[in-house]
Amino acid sequence: DAERAAAQAASAGAGLQRERRDAIPLLEEALRQWKAAGEVRSQIDTLNELGVLKLSLADVAPARDAFQAALTLAREIGDPRWQALSSSNLATAFLALGQTAQTQAFYEQALDLWKQLGDAVGQGRALYGLGVLYRDREDLDQALRHLSAALAMRRQAGDVEGELVTLLALAGVHQARGEKEEALACRDRALALSRAPGGGGSEASIFQTMASLQRHGGDLGEAVASLQQALAIYHRSGDDQMEARALYNLGSLYQDLGALDEAQRSYERALELFGGQNPEVEVRLLNAIGWILYLKGDVRGGIGSYDRALALARREGISSGIAQALGFTGIAYVSLGRSKEGLDLLLEELALRRKNSDRSGEARSLLAIGTAWQALGVLDKAEAAFQDALLLGRQVGDHGLEATCLYRRARLDRQRGDLPQALARVREALEMIESVRSRVTSEKLRVTFLASKRAWYELYVDLLLRREAEEPGRGYAAEALHVSERARARGLLDLIAEGRIDVQEGVAADLKQRESELGARLSWIQERLGDVLAGGSESSRAGDLRAQLDRVGEEMEDLEDEIRRRHPRYAEVRYPTPLHLEQVQALLDERTALLETFVGEEASYLFTVTRTGLSVHRLPPAAELERKVQEIRSTLEKPGILTFGRFLKAAGDLYATLLGPVAARLAGTPHLLISPDGPLSLFPFEALLTHPGQGRSYKDLPYLVRDHAISYVPSASVLGGLREPRADSRPPHPAPKDLVAFGDPVYPAGEPAAAPARGSLATWAAPPLAGTEREVQAIAALYPPTAVELYLREAATEDNVKSNPLIQTARRIHFATHGFVDEARPQLSGLLLARDARSPQDGLLQVYEIFNLRLQADLVTLSACETALGEQVTGEGMVGLTRAFLYAGADSLLVSLWPVSDRSTPDLMTGFYRHLRDLRPKAVALQQAKLERIGAGDEPYRWAPFILAGDPH
Secondary structure, eight states: OHHHHHHHHHHHHHHHOSSGGGHHHHHHHHHHHHHHHTOHHHHHHHHHHHHHHHHHTTOHHHHHHHHHHHHHHHHHHTOHHHHHHHHHHHHHHHHHHTOHHHHHHHHHHHHHHHHHHTOHHHHHHHHHHHHHHHHHTTOHHHHHHHHHHHHHHHHHHTOHHHHHHHHHHHHHHHHHTTOHHHHHHHHHHHHHHHHSTTSTTOHHHHHHHHHHHHHHTTOHHHHHHHHHHHHHHHHHHTOHHHHHHHHHHHHHHHHHTTOHHHHHHHHHHHHHHHTTSOHHHHHHHHHHHHHHHHHTTOHHHHHHHHHHHHHHHHHHTOHHHHHHHHHHHHHHHHHTTOHHHHHHHHHHHHHHHHHTTOHHHHHHHHHHHHHHHHHTTOHHHHHHHHHHHHHHHHHHTOHHHHHHHHHHHHHHHHHHTOHHHHHHHHHHHHHHHHHHHHTOOOHHHHHHHHHHTHHHHHHHHHHHHHHHHHSTTSSHHHHHHHHHHHTSSHHHHHHHHHTTSOTTTTOOHHHHHHHHHHHHHHHHHHHHHHHHHTTSOOOHHHHHHHHHHHHHHHHHHHHHHHHHHHOGGGGGOOOOOOOOHHHHHHTOOTTEEEEEEEOOSSOEEEEEEOSSOEEEEEEOOHHHHHHHHHHHHHHHSSOSHHHHHHHHHHHHHHHHHHTGGGHHHHTTOSEEEEEOOGGGGGSOGGGOBSSOOTTOOGGGOOBGGGTOEEEEOSOHHHHHHHTSOOOOOOOSSSOOOSEEEEESOOOTTSOOOEEOOTTSSSOEEOOOOHHHHHHHHHHHTTSOGGGEEEEEGGGOBSHHHHTOHHHHHOSEEEEESOEEOOSSSGGGOEEEOBOOTTSSOOSEEEHHHHTTOOOOOSEEEEESTTTTOEEEETTTEEEEHHHHHHHHTOSEEEEESSOOOTTTHHHHHHHHHHHHHTTOOHHHHHHHHHHHHHHTTOOHHHHTTEEEEEOOO
């Protein structure tokens, strides 16, 4: 009796523990007391409870041992019910260990016993387990059969929770089979069940589970959407702990998608919500934050976060947290050149992962160990570690890990000189990456995901060009060009395809209402921020308003993603594939050469494509090119006697580096179509010097623009997208104007508007631009009066852009005003227009609003400061105004790379439009206008920043 009482007390104490791990010693004490009392069934019960608890804590091997001991006792006393339960639990443990044969055997054994007992709940559980096993084996037919049977059994037994879980598993199987409607039907049935009486209010849990299934299937974008819905429910209910768990999972997804800022914000918010209440989760979050800092280049900041995680994990005895902190620290040490120290930590991590039977963690540890051995030059051990990691990754079904292993093996193969094998591996890895990208709904996340894999494309290009050097003429150079196209401006290419459907028609009313409300909130915040900053100093209020801007920006991105998911016409979009050499050449005429740069950390390349040929030349790595570009820009933006000599040297040196090897080839191509990459996107090639020019004035220098008309495209594939025919959405009336122009906007009171400076909002007062009215009037005089519509001063309003049918039909649109760039929030970059006191519009025409315009313009000119700039995204280029206008329907834009002069710009613009009137191609018209300004003695600072982007025809 004493032993029985002690056992009952220990079991009761275990049930009262808030922290699950603290219940383990109490259950172990209860087990000892039950043994002493000779209570076999109570021992079996306690062993199963102990196993379930350890399994929930990822202590899989100890959980398996507890279930095995329970099964042995149940067999000894011949109790079929306890045998069935213990067998089912044991199968679950073997499933977690990846031991599929044992999993199947014990689930089938449990199923037979539950059938004999007539227990529908038990049968449903065993059938569900078998269905999940077959799903993980990718035997989708058997998975569907077993899960369907499990659903029927659980419904018959009234097992609502089991029915919910099974519906979600079925949704995952249908999705993997490509049966999207059936998958959505299962999810909707689960949601309806969760909201019904007895459903337990588990709607948010369903979205969490769906996210897990979607992530497992590689649908990362859908997983993000599901988690965001779960988050909203937890936030409304005030459940901080569950909201924090969902934020952790969301951060992990953002991390996989390369959205590191979003991941860090999610992790840090989760850490705030937990507030030290759960050491195990706190350790996980500290490790996750450290990893994000490491990925963002703050290696020492990452190590600091790992150190905090490690100290807490050791104090609390959290084995998985210790292993993770050791592993992350080891990776950081290897990146700092302390490879031996890093390897020692990684080996320690591996031992803990194996002790905990954490097969996914073991695979990631082996991957890092392989990288450490490779850094130490021990290639055989590196290969063995990579191979073991690859096999484990495939066993646990982690496709992201599998792709990373293939990439690491490819780098090792290259180091060993096995180029064919390296090529095969990196091709397979990138096929997996492209498959994941194609299923991401969010345009932003597609971009960040591809940017996070840029090094993979760099390896691919490098391998192909090494093979081209070994076996010229076998098509490797052409394939390298195609890979360069796959790695650049893919987000913009997709946007141009989407821009060909009318997304304003068919948007649900509730989404339109939310869009309107967010726009109003944004305008209010920007106006308040402008008032606060008008005094020229920062304050805590300004910081609060900027934080509100960030939150509204995130809500706007979430709304855009929801519109993409719910809008019926997005399903019609057929996203283009990047072009191959023959398709690129078909875009060119005999007088045009495409110069496509591909900038990498180890090496860069210049692809020169003409109608009849392709050549490739090696360029310096990214860091060296960036240094050269910064040097020449510093001399361009501050012209004068002191910088003239430096400009001569820098402009001549960069020309020799970039174009010297192909100068002879370009002699017969008067038009250059340049697709710049990385730091080269910030520089106008027109200002390069083709020959040494010492001792001359700016007026006499041999600029590249003297020999070539130059225009720019993000990629050849984007040019192809711009030339695709589009449905003519012009209304029948009014008749199209040749030119619609806006200039010299003011407020109704005649005071200059407050305008944002680059990188922030409302940090300087915009001076009046007297030259813009002269510019617009001079350009208008080149056209018949009936072919022009001008909006000057008070008439140059935002309403006259957004609600004007003439804008939709205009052939050319010209803005002469202040521009502003917000690199941190590119969707808020824009143009400053007049504010109408009678209108709710705030006078800022911003990127997110430009996306909603419908244009048919052959040319949009942004005669304003820095309108070519934006957020620099790896592989995507500048995300800002140019991208927005191309999406809205413009074929090309004239934009600027740095602040421009109000005195000289009107002359350049008038000359450009005059040459356009004479039917010259756009690029030639701009070339002639620039040559006129050179002849007038203008420095490159005044004429070079304006570049033509898009289709030059």
